[in-house]
Amino acid sequence: MNHFTGIRTIGVPVGDQDRALAFYTGTLGFEVLMDAPLPEIGGRWIVVAPPGAPTNLALTPATSDEPVDTGIRLVTADASAAHKHLQSEGVDTDELIVWPDVPPMFTFRDPDGNTLYAVQE
Structure with a gap:
């Protein structure tokens, strides 16, 4: 019996939410879907996503200094x-x-050192 139909939000722990927000929106081009205390x-x-994407990322306060x-x-x-853009x-x-x-x-890393991957469709 399958009760789940998809994946909506994936949490990414960040040490500085403002810095992370600037990276994910400014550098990666994501949209802000929510930013609430x-x-x-x-x-x-803070929830961000590529424009029109069904899955999004929550930029949550990190509980550790270790990147993931x-x-x-x-x-x-x-x-x-995309590789050339991020390098530039x-x-x-x-x-x-x-x-x-x-x-x-x-593979690339956000400002907190968290590893992300880019794959051509």
């Missing part, structure tokens, strides 16, 4: 162009991987 979590409930491997794969129409913005990126029969992809 939430003292119960020690900060704000989010496992999040962001889809792009052109991995090479000074984002910590790994090499663009282009292997036969595998979509081009690369």
